[in-house]
Structure formats: structure tokens, C-alpha cells
Amino acid sequence: MIKDTSFFEKVYEVVRKIPGGRVSTYGHIADYLGSKGAARMVGWAMNVSHHTDPPVPAHRVVNRNGLLTGKIHFRTEDMMQKLLENEGLTICDDTVMNFEEVLWDPLKEL
DNA sequence: ACGTTGACCTATA
């Protein structure tokens, strides 16, 4: 589809740029897109990312607290944690350990 | 076009 879905495509592109072993946050992504307070928008974009191609590593996107809020939207909640652990991250109580160290900010990295 | 929703964030009690 050549037709871009505005912010959605932007969100997908940014999330796809997230390197392995790193995680990003909705607020920072929204801020990178220009809509600072549209953090909810980013999450919604992830919701439709299921029919997006190429697929978006939504499991690398967590909330401001590093909490895996969107894990419930996956096929299985444990899958998101498993994927993050597979990236080399440490998840404890549905929260990313060393979150600040693995945090990948598009504004800083890009 | 209006109202509701949505994987959030910030502030106040």
C-alpha cells in the first residue's frame, strides 16, 4: 500500500528501527512524531499493526514505567515477555529491568 | 459530523 496512514506509518517506521535488546516508549515515540501528548495514539497504531506489513516489533514498545502494558494484546501475554527476554532483556513482574539502560529514544538516537 | 475509544501520561487527593 503506497497510501500512508499518517502517524501510523510513522510509528511503524520508528518502531521497526528499534535495535534488538532495546525498548522504546509510547510517549517518546509520540514526541518524535511531533504529537507530544499523543502517546495513546502510538499504542493504537500498534493495535492495527497486526495487519501491517512488514510487521512491527510491538513487543519492544512499552509504557513510560517500562511496564509491558500491551502484552495482553498479543496472542499470549507471556509471548511479549519471552520475546524481550530473548532480546537479552530482563523482565521481572511484567516490568523491564534496567529499563533506562535498554531505553532507545528516537530523538536521541536518531 | 458527533461520540466513543484507545497497548498513555500527568496531576491531584
Place this chain on the structure above:
DNA sequence: GTATAGGCCAACG
């Protein structure tokens, strides 16, 4: 420190 309320922007029904 935890709980609740409001606000934010954009898409969906």
C-alpha cells in the same frame, strides 16, 4: 506511596 481523575491527540463506528 497508592488511588482516582482528567487531559491529550487521532482514528473508528
